[in-house]
Amino acid sequence: MVSDETLGKYQMTVGIECHVQLATATKLFSGADNDERGKSPNSVVSPIDFGLPGMLPVLNRGAVDLAIKAGKALNSPIAHVSRFDRKHYFYPDLPKGYQTTQMYQPIIGPGVINIPMDSGESFNVRINHAHMEEDAGKLTHHGGFSLVDLNRAGTPLIEIVTEPDIHSSVQAKAFVVELYRLMTYAGVTRGDLYHGNMRFDVNTSAAPKGSNELGTRSEVKNLNSFRSVERAIEFEFRRQVELLEKGENIVQETRGWDEAKQRTTSQRNKEDSQDYRYMPDADIPPIILSDEEINRIQATVPPLPPFYRESWKVLNLDSTVTNALIADQPTAQLIQRILEKSGTASAARRVAIWQLMAVEGQTDDSGIVQNTGIHATDDYLIELSNMVEKNELSSTAAKEIFYEMNRRPDIAPRDIAAEKNLIQVSDESEIIKVVDSVLNDPSFAKAVADLEAGNEKVIGFLVGQVMKKSQGKANPALAQKLIKERLKI
Amino acid sequence: MTISEILTKIKDTSARAVVENSLKLAKDNQDYHALLSLTEGRALKRADEVDSGKISGKLAGVPFVVKDNFLAFGAPTTAASKILENFDAPLQATAVEKLEAEGAICIGKANLDAFAHGGSTENSAYGPTSNAYDKTRVAGGSSGGSAVVTALGVVPFALGSDTGGSIRQPASFNGVVGVKTSYGAVSRYGVVAMASSTDVIGSFATNVSDAEMITDIISGRDKNDMTTLPDFFTVQENVKPNQKIGLVKDFMTDDVDPEVRGAVNKYVEKLKLAGHTVEEVSLPMAEYALAIYYIIVPAELCSNLARYDGVRYGRRAEGVTTLSELYGKTRDLGFVTENKRRIMIGSYVLSSGYFDAYYQQAQKARTLLINEFNKLFETYDILIGPTAPTPAFKLGENTSDPIKMYLNDIMTVPTSLAGLPAISVPAGTNQAGLPIGVQLMGPMKSDASIFALAKSMENK
Numbered sequence: 007m008v009s010d011e012t013l014g015k016y017q018m019t020v021g022i023e024c025h026v027q028l029a030t031a032t033k034l035f036s037g038a039d040n041d042e043r044g045k046s047p048n049s050v051v052s053p054i055d056f057g058l059p060g061m062l063p064v065l066n067r068g069a070v071d072l073a074i075k076a077g078k079a080l081n082s083p084i085a086h087v088s089r090f091d092r093k094h095y096f097y098p099d100l101p102k103g104y105q106t107t108q109m110y111q112p113i114i115g116p117g118v119i120n121i122p123m124d125s126g127e128s129f130n131v132r133i134n135h136a137h138m139e140e141d142a143g144k145l146t147h148h149g150g151f152s153l154v155d156l157n158r159a160g161t162p163l164i165e166i167v168t169e170p171d172i173h174s175s176v177q178a179k180a181f182v183v184e185l186y187r188l189m190t191y192a193g194v195t196r197g198d199l200y201h202g203n204m205r206f207d208v209n210t211s212a213a214p215k216g217s218n219e220l221g222t223r224s225e226v227k228n229l230n231s232f233r234s235v236e237r238a239i240e241f242e243f244r245r246q247v248e249l250l251e252k253g254e255n256i257v258q259e260t261r262g263w264d265e266a267k268q269r270t271t272s273q274r275n276k277e278d279s280q281d282y283r284y285m286p287d288a289d290i291p292p293i294i295l296s297d298e299e300i301n302r303i304q305a306t307v308p309p310l311p312p313f314y315r316e317s318w319k320v321l322n323l324d325s326t327v328t329n330a331l332i333a334d335q336p337t338a339q340l341i342q343r344i345l346e347k348s349g350t351a352s353a354a355r356r357v358a359i360w361q362l363m364a365v366e367g368q369t370d371d372s373g374i375v376q377n378t379g380i381h382a383t384d385d386y387l388i389e390l391s392n393m394v395e396k397n398e399l400s401s402t403a404a405k406e407i408f409y410e411m412n413r414r415p416d417i418a419p420r421d422i423a424a425e426k427n428l429i430q431v432s433d434e435s436e437i438i439k440v441v442d443s444v445l446n447d448p449s450f451a452k453a454v455a456d457l458e459a460g461n462e463k464v465i466g467f468l469v470g471q472v473m474k475k476s477q478g479k480a481n482p483a484l485a486q487k488l489i490k491e492r493l494k495i
Numbered sequence: 496m497t498i499s500e501i502l503t504k505i506k507d508t509s510a511r512a513v514v515e516n517s518l519k520l521a522k523d524n525q526d527y528h529a530l531l532s533l534t535e536g537r538a539l540k541r542a543d544e545v546d547s548g549k550i551s552g553k554l555a556g557v558p559f560v561v562k563d564n565f566l567a568f569g570a571p572t573t574a575a576s577k578i579l580e581n582f583d584a585p586l587q588a589t590a591v592e593k594l595e596a597e598g599a600i601c602i603g604k605a606n607l608d609a610f611a612h613g614g615s616t617e618n619s620a621y622g623p624t625s626n627a628y629d630k631t632r633v634a635g636g637s638s639g640g641s642a643v644v645t646a647l648g649v650v651p652f653a654l655g656s657d658t659g660g661s662i663r664q665p666a667s668f669n670g671v672v673g674v675k676t677s678y679g680a681v682s683r684y685g686v687v688a689m690a691s692s693t694d695v696i697g698s699f700a701t702n703v704s705d706a707e708m709i710t711d712i713i714s715g716r717d718k719n720d721m722t723t724l725p726d727f728f729t730v731q732e733n734v735k736p737n738q739k740i741g742l743v744k745d746f747m748t749d750d751v752d753p754e755v756r757g758a759v760n761k762y763v764e765k766l767k768l769a770g771h772t773v774e775e776v777s778l779p780m781a782e783y784a785l786a787i788y789y790i791i792v793p794a795e796l797c798s799n800l801a802r803y804d805g806v807r808y809g810r811r812a813e814g815v816t817t818l819s820e821l822y823g824k825t826r827d828l829g830f831v832t833e834n835k836r837r838i839m840i841g842s843y844v845l846s847s848g849y850f851d852a853y854y855q856q857a858q859k860a861r862t863l864l865i866n867e868f869n870k871l872f873e874t875y876d877i878l879i880g881p882t883a884p885t886p887a888f889k890l891g892e893n894t895s896d897p898i899k900m901y902l903n904d905i906m907t908v909p910t911s912l913a914g915l916p917a918i919s920v921p922a923g924t925n926q927a928g929l930p931i932g933v934q935l936m937g938p939m940k941s942d943a944s945i946f947a948l949a950k951s952m953e954n955k
Binding site: 064103 | 564565566572574579582584585586588683684685686687688690691692718719720721722794795798800801802803804806807808818822842845846847850854
């Protein structure tokens with residue numbers, strides 16, 4: 007094992023390729039169902055996907071529209087003319103003996119996206135290009151034989167290719183997380199990582215710090231979680247530095263990620279790399295797009311994470327909080343609506359803090375928010391915020407009502423508060439009675455004495471007792487004021 | 496017989512009688528080996544449906560044959576290859592569907608060079624087809640079977656595909672009309688692909704009007720083929736008078752059989768008598784057309800043949816133990832020598848480092864050729880020349896020399912590369928009685944006006 011100090015002498019450089027499955031109803035070149043989840047093998051395969059003789063591709067315009075939307079999310083231009091090419095290789099999961107892709111004139115790029123980190127800092131990643139292509143089928147191996155499932159064959163993809171602008175595993179993770187958000191926000195993909203809706207290939211190299219040249223890279227293919235991207239890069243960097251420290255050369259090769267062993271293993275090196283004999287696909291006319299058409303489609307893209315980050319600056323949230331909330335698009339939309347409808351940052355900030363707990367409770371291992379169950383109406387949420395603003399509710403009570411509102415969205419927060427007896431008492435004559443009973447309670451005599459003796463900290467304890475006795479309804483600020491008045495301190 | 500004569504006969508007798516007669520003629524002429532299979536059961540069933548009124552249309556009961564690279568019901572679609580020996584199509588080609596929608600009845604599937612690679616039908620994995628006029632000579636190709644059944648009168652028309660002359664050349668060798676439509680005029684859906692950028696679907700018939708009618712039926716935009724053009728074909732009743740016609744002198748050199756040149760010159764004289772002007776024109780890029788063609792077409796066809804791997808359908812090699820053996824042996828058994836030769840050429844010109852030198856250069860040269868055609872069509876309505884440099888040659892004469900075989904395509908390949916419509920019409924026979932064809936070529940989408948001119952010249 008190389009020490010962290012040794013690792014520190016090297017600069018890591020990473021470029022990422024990401025395959026994004028597009029959320030179209032049908033496949034890229036056929037009318038077959040594009041959602042293979044839960045389908046039996048080879049059940050969503052048309053004669054076109056099957057590569058029957060005489061079949062011709064018919065380009066799915068919906069896939070083109072999603073690519074146009076992806077271009078907006080990637081802050082990258084859409085080509086006015088793009089074309090399809092054929093990439094040839096033989097493999098049983100590739101029915102036509104070639105993959106239809108865009109080698110020479112891709113539909114998107116080049117561009118730059120800004121990636122925020124939890125630290126509040128951000129960095130730029132250049133997008134070399136993104137192209138459309140079709141997915142291949144899947145093989146399963148059974149000892150003496152293998153089975154082919156072509157359900158996935160022909161699923162539309164865009165492959166996003168970055169420049170080598172990433173220099174740490176933390177940056178890499180931030181990049182893939184942001185890419186995930188951009189693609190799901192824009193509605194480009196269903197974003198189901200478990201089913202391979204987004205798959206990452208990472209190209210990692212190591213070079214002595216200060217060196218002008220990049221080291222020889224390895225490519226780890228087919229990573230399907232944010233964490234595996236982070237881990238694979240860390241593993242590769244360490245492996246390469248180890249070799250370099252021993253004076254050995256890095257072999258340019260393709261490697262796979264072993265999730266169980268948390269390590270990469272060699273799959274094939276450059277010498278075995280195939281000649282794909284790329285050629286233009288004469289069966290598919292070029293995609294020709296006018297600015298007007300591109301603008302019309304991109305206008306339907308909903309607000310993206312960078313918009314919310316900018317808009318929420320007035321909420322004065324910590325960047326980690328902002329990112330946690332943006333992880334869930336419905337949450338981001340909710341907070342934005344509250345901000346716009348209430349016209350006050352305080353209401354949006356309150357809803358953001360309430361919703362944060364819901365989001366955090368629903369975030370899975372891969373960092374994806376499952377279901378934050380927003381049901382409460384915007385108006386009721388604003389009303390709830392106003393009740394807090396006017397001291398009608400304690401913050402604890404407000405949280406309780408917030409949860410209840412999502413369970414029973416038809417009931418007004420005031421009604422829930424009344425039902426649960428949570429309206430804060432701000433009537434001094436009511437609270438003074440409770441204050442007196444606490445101050446006169448022999449079991450708190452020591453606390454009262456300490457406070458009178460000048461130990462200010464004890465006041466919190468006594469306020470707590472007032473709250474307890476009032477079943478949480480007393481306005482704590484008022485309770486504190488009254489205690490002080492009674493004891494004349 | 497013409498289509499209208501057949502329709503009269505159906506009216507007088509029955510569709511069943513006509514179809515039965517066609518099937519009988521097919522069997523009587525088995526020694527030509529023009530058909531790979533008969534779709535007898537389905538044909539007779541459809542004939543009965545015509546007779547009972549269940550099926551109707553412009554071609555109700557008219558028998559026809561399709562080249563066996565069209566997906567069609569009733570018999571396997573083999574493309575004259577071993578790899579598709581028992582391949583039963585689950586759907587039919589658009590052209591076949593359109594003919595059936597008009598009541599036409601497919602009675603069989605015609606022989607071809609395997610995967611349409613060839614110009615004589617000698618590359619069929621099931622043996623060659625003989626010429627309708629001389630059994631010791633080739634049918635031409637690759638649509639040789641379709642040309643021969645039309646010439647023998649088995650059916651009034653047949654479908655073929657033309658990538659570099661595969662309809663026109665066998666039409667000229669067998670004395671029938673052969674139509675290469677504008678690229679994109681007829682859907683390629685359901686036809687085993689050879690070269691995607693030059694493949695077109697067309698027909699054989701005994702006269703121009705019939706070929707025109709078939710083109711009218713099978714042409715049109717097809718949502719299943721993105722390269723089809725918006726509908727443009729409509730039958731043109733009257734010929735445009737006083738046309739300016741260019742005789743392509745590059746196709747009339749001393750290398751061309753004198754009797755072929757004589758037949759073309761005779762046709763030119765008739766055109767002049769009909770009031771048209773004919774001038775010699777030059778197409779210098781034609782010299783490079785074959786070189787361009789034999790880069791682009793193998794590149795495209797090796798790609799289109801990559802799907803025949805024995806994994807999902809078709810014949811698979813037995814006793815293999817590795818994946819590469821499965822591919823290698825299956826393709827070795829499934830393809831004929833000419834298929835392999837072209838796959839190798841195609842793979843070579845697409846390889847890394849050669850793509851720019853061959854494929855890209857060929858595409859640039861192709862653009863220059865297209866520009867030359869366009870320039871000529873600024874002045875001329877139609878171009879004329881022979882369809883092939885010679886009448887039908889002897890079986891086996893060119894099989895050992897692929898270059899000599901390729902040279903036969905020299906007059907048909909230029910229009911294929913440019914996507915232009917062209918038809919071959921019978922222009923008499925040589926002294927030995929072998930048919931000669933004259934080729935009429937027009938600008939993009941001028942199919943109807945070529946037919947109009949050819950019709951006006953027929954029987955003159």
